[in-house]
Structure formats: C-alpha cells, structure tokens
Amino acid sequence: MLKIWIAGSAGQMGQALNDTLDPLEMEVFNTDLQELDITRTDEVLNFATLNRPDVIINCAAVTDIQICEDEPEKAYRINALGARNLSIAARKVGAKMVQLSTDDVFDGQRGVAYTEFDEARPQTVYGKSKKAGEEYVKEFTEKHFIVRSNWVYGKGKNFVNKILELADERESLAVASDQFASPTSAKDLARLILFLIQTNEYGTYHATCKGVCNRYEFAKEILRLAGKDMKMESVPTRMSELSSSRPAFAALDNFILRIIDVYEMPSWQESLVEYMEERAE
Template sequence: MQKIWICGAKGQIGRAINEVIDKLEYKILDTDIDDLDITDTDEVLRFGEMNRPDVIINCAGLTDLQECEKNLAKAFKTNALGARNLSIVARKVEAKLVHISTDDVFDGKSQKPYTEFDETHPKTAYGKSKLAGERYVKEFTYKHFIIRSTWVYGLGNNFINQLLEKVDQGENLSIAGDQFGSPTSAKELARFILHLIQTNEYGTYHATNKGVCSRFEFASEILRLTGKQVEMKPVVTHMSDFSRERPAFSVLDNFIMTMTPVYDFPDWKESLKEYMEERGLLNEK
C-alpha cells in the first residue's frame, strides 16, 4: 500500500483529494499547519524520514494576496522555503513530489492562454513567492509534478461561497467583467493528481477545466444553477465587489496534456454543476 503525505490537507485541494481517493488503496498521511510547520526544516525532515511516504502532495501555502503583499517574509517563507523543505525530504526518501502552483506566476497581461513554455513574469508578492517555490522544487528533486491552476473552488472559502453569502444578504453585486479565467473544480484537480502520480510523466502542467469565461459570466452561471436572483452588473476590476487584486487574464492552456494525453478535463460548467449538486446548492426546478 502506497503512502501519500498531503501537506495542507485542510485546504480546498487537500480536502478534495481525501474525498476522491481510495482509502483501501493508499495510506493517507494528512498534515496541516496545526500538525506540522513546513517552514521548519528539521520538523519536515523528521516527519518524512519517520513515515517515508511514496508521494508528497504540497497543497500548503499562503494564498491571501493582501497578506502576501503586507508580509513578504511570511509569503516567501511559506510558499518558497516550505516547498524547498518538502523537496529536500522528497529527494531524501525518494518520493514523488506534487507541488500545487498558480497562474499568478504570469503577469496577466497576455491576449492568449499561457502555456507551460511561456516566460513567467509575476507581478504580485504571492506570484513571486510561488514561482520561487517552483524553482526550489526543480532544484532539489527530479521526480516532481508542478501543477498550475486557476480559479479553483472546493470545500472551503472561495468565490462561490462569497458570492452566495452576499446574494443571501440581498446585496446588489458588481462583478468584474474584464477578468477572464477557467473556473476549476478542486475535485477534478484531485482526480488529475491521483492519476498523474501513477505515471512517470514528470514536469510542469497547466491543469484547468475546459472553457473560458469572465468573472461576471462565472457568477451568472452560479446564480442560474442555484435559482437565486439578485441585481448584478459587470464592472471593471477596480469597481468589483470581489477579486480586485486578481490579474485580468488568468487563462492557462493545458498544452502539455495535448501532447501527452495523461488526462482530459471536462468543461467548467459540467464540473460546476457537479459541485453544486454535491453541496446541495443545485436548484432542481
């Protein structure tokens, strides 16, 4: 039975992996910040050497964009040095390492979807710290999968929950009509990760649901599926009620997957409907 160590197990992707994984096939080692500090090199090494996982999945990270800007040292300590420590122990115990990254490693100014071969130009502290983490992963371990995704939603705090909370409060909403991305299900990402770790197709992957929409179109589809109604209008990003710090263009091209057919993501609307149904949010009328 393979051992999988999930760091950041209480986050959206960590929880999704636990939801879809076959517990009879794998032994799961779940840790989060209360259990283990990935920025503590000795603590990480002790845990890794004691448990000797076959796969380490790094879902941990400081993702709050404002907090990253305010506390640069904390951002790099968590997102870069944490990734370095997990890479060191992965190499030491010969484990495969899955590292979750982000579209924020790009500047968001492109007119076409970013491929894995495009130059990275992060503009935010979050993006810069995540890119530094990617570089440590590449430096310290060779059996790695770096996975960049965008607009991820799952169990936990996300755009869907924030939107529906404001809708239930009866607020009129202003949603960015000039931000574009591919809403991506954490559960679908989890399925992809579990498939990928059975291969030796190491490297960097862009992994998102198919299709592209604006933030306003995403919100409109959420309301359509729930049957909720509220006055909502598309606005420019700086006037939006949500996502003011997000880049304008977050569209990733799953380019490697078109050349190495390791997985096929469904359309974003299909996965969103599955999520809504499982959470009891889908209006059946």
C-alpha cells in the same frame, strides 16, 4: 499500498484530495500547521524519514493576495521555503513531489492562454513567492509534478461560496467583467493529481477545466444553477466588490496534457454543475 503525505490537508485542495482518493488503495498522512510546520526543515525531514511516503503533495500556501503584499516574508517563508523543505524531504526518501502552483506566475497581459513553455513573469508577491517555490522543487527533486491552476473552488473560502453567501444577504452585487480565466473544481484537480502520481510523466502542468469566462459570467452561472435571483452589475475590477487585483487574462492552456494525450479535464460548466449538486445534498 501507495503512501501519500498531504501537507496543508485542511485547505480546499487537501480536503478535495481526501474526498477523492480511495483509502483502500492509498495510505494517507494528513498534516496541517497544527501537526507540522513545513517551514521548519528538521520537522519536515524527521516526519518524512519516520513515515517514508511514496508521494508528497504540497497543498500548503498563503494564497491571500493582500496578506502576501502586506507580509512578504510570511509569503516567501511558506510558499517558497516550505516547498523547498518538502522537496528536500522527497529527495531524501525517494518520494515523488507534487507542488501546487498558480496562474499568478504570469503577468496576464498578453490576452491569450499561457502554455507551460511561456516565460513566467509574476507581478505580485504571491506570484513571485509561488514561482520561487516552483524553482526550489525543480532544484531539489527530479521526480516532481508542478501543477498550475486557477480560480479553484471547493470546500472553504472561494468565489463560488462567497457569491452564494452574498445572494442570501444582498439584492445586488458588482462583479468584475475584465478578469478572465477557467474556473476549476478542486475535486477535478484532485482527480488529475491522483492520476499523475501513478505515472512517471514528471514536469510542469497547466490543469484547468476547459473553457474561459470572466468573473461576471462565472457569477451569473453560479446563481442560475443555485436558483438564486440577485441583480448583478458588470464592472471593471477597480469597482468590483469581490475581485482583488489579479492578472487580467489568467487563462492557462493545458498544453502538455493535450500533447501527451493521457488525461482530459471536463468543461468548467460541467464541473460547476457537479459541485453545486454535491453542495445541495
């Protein structure tokens, strides 16, 4: 039975992994800040030595853009040093390491989707701290999977749930039409991760659902599937009520997945339908 340690298990990716994995095939160690602080090296090493996981999945992160800008030390401590500590632990016990990362490692300025071979040039503290986390993972463990995604939604705070919440409270909403990416279900991302960890296809992966849209188009589809009627205005990011300053064109090309031909992500529309149906149950 595969032994998996999910650090940051209370977040939307941690929950998605737990909802997706088969407990008959995998033994899971779930930790979040209350159980273990990944920024404390000795705590991390002791936990890994005691439990001897086969795989460590790092879902822990500070993802709020504004918090990262306001508290850069906190961002680097969790997003970079936390990843470093888990990587050191993975090497010590011979575990595979999964590091979740983001499109924010790119500047989003060139207008075409980024592949894994494009140069990372983060413009935000969040992006810079996540890139530093990636570098630590590469430095400290050979058996690693770095998985970058964007516009991830699942259980918890995210764009989809916020739109649905506001639809019950408001008559109108201004949504950005100048931010582009690929909405990605946390559950579909979890399925990919659980596939990868049973292979030796190590390296960096872009993993998003297929297709690209802007925030306004995404919001319209969310409301359509929910049967909600709310007036929406298409506006630039600076006039939007929901979108912080992010890379303008954050689409990722799942280039490696495509050329090794081992796994295909569904379209963002298919994934959203599945999520909305499950949410309505």
